[in-house]
Amino acid sequence: MKLLTHNLLSSHVRGVGPRGFPLRLQATEVRISPVEFNPDFVARMIPKVEWAALLEAADTVPKEPIQGYEHDERFLRKMHHVLLEVDVLEGTLQCPESGRLFPISRGIPNMLLSDEETET
Amino acid sequence: MDHAAAQLEKQHVHDVYENTAPYFSDLQSKAWPRVRQFLQDQKPGSLIADIGCGTGKYLKVNSQVHTLGCDYCAPLVEIARSRGCEVMVCDNLNLPFRDQGFDAIISIGVIHHFSTKQRRIRAIKEMARVLVPGGQLMIYVWAMEQKNRHFEKQDVLVPWNKALCSQPLSESSQPGRKKQCGHPERSHPYQPPCSACRCPVCFKGRRDSRRSHSVDRDSALAGTCCANISKEGEEENGFYNTLGKSFRSWFSSRSLDESTLRKQIEKMRPLKNTESWANSTISTQPSRHSSFDLDHPEPFSTGEQNLDEEVFVETSQKHLEWLRAPATHKHLNGDHPRGVRRNGDGNFLGSTNTRENCTDAGNLEEGTPSASKIWRRISAAESKDSNPGDTISVEEQQPDILDSGAFMRYYHVFREGELCGLLKDSVSELHILSSGNDHGNWCIIAEKKESCD
Numbered sequence: 001m002k003l004l005t006h007n008l009l010s011s012h013v014r015g016v017g018p019r020g021f022p023l024r025l026q027a028t029e030v031r032i033s034p035v036e037f038n039p040d041f042v043a044r045m046i047p048k049v050e051w052a053a054l055l056e057a058a059d060t061v062p063k064e065p066i067q068g069y070e071h072d073e074r075f076l077r078k079m080h081h082v083l084l085e086v087d088v089l090e091g092t093l094q095c096p097e098s099g100r101l102f103p104i105s106r107g108i109p110n111m112l113l114s115d116e117e118t119e120t
Numbered sequence: 121m122d123h124a125a126a127q128l129e130k131q132h133v134h135d136v137y138e139n140t141a142p143y144f145s146d147l148q149s150k151a152w153p154r155v156r157q158f159l160q161d162q163k164p165g166s167l168i169a170d171i172g173c174g175t176g177k178y179l180k181v182n183s184q185v186h187t188l189g190c191d192y193c194a195p196l197v198e199i200a201r202s203r204g205c206e207v208m209v210c211d212n213l214n215l216p217f218r219d220q221g222f223d224a225i226i227s228i229g230v231i232h233h234f235s236t237k238q239r240r241i242r243a244i245k246e247m248a249r250v251l252v253p254g255g256q257l258m259i260y261v262w263a264m265e266q267k268n269r270h271f272e273k274q275d276v277l278v279p280w281n282k283a284l285c286s287q288p289l290s291e292s293s294q295p296g297r298k299k300q301c302g303h304p305e306r307s308h309p310y311q312p313p314c315s316a317c318r319c320p321v322c323f324k325g326r327r328d329s330r331r332s333h334s335v336d337r338d339s340a341l342a343g344t345c346c347a348n349i350s351k352e353g354e355e356e357n358g359f360y361n362t363l364g365k366s367f368r369s370w371f372s373s374r375s376l377d378e379s380t381l382r383k384q385i386e387k388m389r390p391l392k393n394t395e396s397w398a399n400s401t402i403s404t405q406p407s408r409h410s411s412f413d414l415d416h417p418e419p420f421s422t423g424e425q426n427l428d429e430e431v432f433v434e435t436s437q438k439h440l441e442w443l444r445a446p447a448t449h450k451h452l453n454g455d456h457p458r459g460v461r462r463n464g465d466g467n468f469l470g471s472t473n474t475r476e477n478c479t480d481a482g483n484l485e486e487g488t489p490s491a492s493k494i495w496r497r498i499s500a501a502e503s504k505d506s507n508p509g510d511t512i513s514v515e516e517q518q519p520d521i522l523d524s525g526a527f528m529r530y531y532h533v534f535r536e537g538e539l540c541g542l543l544k545d546s547v548s549e550l551h552i553l554s555s556g557n558d559h560g561n562w563c564i565i566a567e568k569k570e571s572c573d
Contacts, residue, residue, distance in 0.1 A: 001206070001208070002206055004167075004186060005188055005206055005208065008167070008188065008217050008218060008221040008222070009216055009217060009218075010216060010217055010218040011216065012214045012215065012216045018218070018219075021218045038184075040164060040165065041164060041165050041184060041186075043165070044163075044164060044165020044166075045165055045167075045186070048167055048221075048223075050218070084186075102216075106198065106201065107201055108194075108197055108198065108201055108207060108208055108209060109208045109209070110194065110208070110209040110210075111208060111209060111210040111211075111216035112192070112209055112210060112211055113211070113214060115123075115126070118211075118213075118214045
């Protein structure tokens, strides 16, 4: 699971709503998978990222996107690495409100809930 | 109602995909062209979700966007992951995403697996929720109206038989090439060559031959066309559907939508004698008087699986010829089309066929029965109803076809206008941009409206 994916995930446990974001990430196994650097691509991703959530997940991230980030290759490379190359293979995602844990195994998060837990 | 729906979907969608997933690892199915186009039209840097991604065939279509694949079926997701895709396991009805995270979403051959209208609406609403305003959603669902196939009901079960895949899919290794399918280990007269490896052709031939010869043919057939089926462009649905077609392919399922239930109950009341029961049995098509009626030439294809119009047209004449070949019905007598019965399990098949025509109308009136109750009731009804003179148990006749490894997948096939209607009536946050039919699928592209705050 990439950190960009983590940035989109939110708990859908019943009653939790927007307080279910972001999920707390505990990674027990991480792999760095090289991905071809595409500065335009990364630059376009930056505005879509929920920055606070990204900060929580990866403490190596600057506090906020810097001015003129679109042309700052160093910054973009760093973000590229964080968003796309860090791959959580094993770990958990925790709902910050309910505490419910979602597993990540073999790089795949499993977000299925039981009927009792979901809102229907 | 929702519990019954979830049960039905578990049995006839999720469990089937889980059990058949291993057969997909070798599949090289191509993406639908219009879906590809939609993905390629998205702006570079877009965040895209493929909800119901299966083995991930759409996830790498556009390298300029970031596509996240999601599916309920973990084994399929594992396959996609092994191909290097970013994927996760989740439920379309409860998408674990924050609001407005995605620039575009595709839902290809997914919504038709939900067994009630409410659930279908919910699935669409969930996708709308996680779309940015101005973002687009593409939905493909199987159409009830098919050019070469006749669904008589909207809620159907389509069989999949792994016996047909006994030499699977490692044979399906030539994507993009049209080759003759049906290279039989044994040859027999009714196995026509086909110039396309899209299967209606292959399947027709195979089916014919099976009918005219002993059931043991099966092994000869297995792996020949099967391998070719999904080569050119079907998604997994096409694969399944094609296999299903091999034995005339769909069975009526109960509809769990309340309005349909009520109608069914009303319809059932007058049915007291077996004959009228048999006549109104839906099950196999097209004609009522013969389960596997080859007098009605209909090149077989389901929407999903049939793809390239040009290719199909070329071969359709041939289809007709083969179909007219005097395949005999030695093993398939019985004037009453019936579903197939399964031994042992007590699940599905024969049951589902007859369910709607169960003379047990009384039982049907008790509110909304759970899925398991439905099955049991049916078995009882069927034994009550069987005509002694009737050799129905197709299973006896074709043991290889529907062994205990058979799976049935549930579909709610959509009528023309139904998908649009659903959005207009129940998902006001989406605005329809375009809609149409793509090879037997109703498709829609809709846009999330800008918020009115």
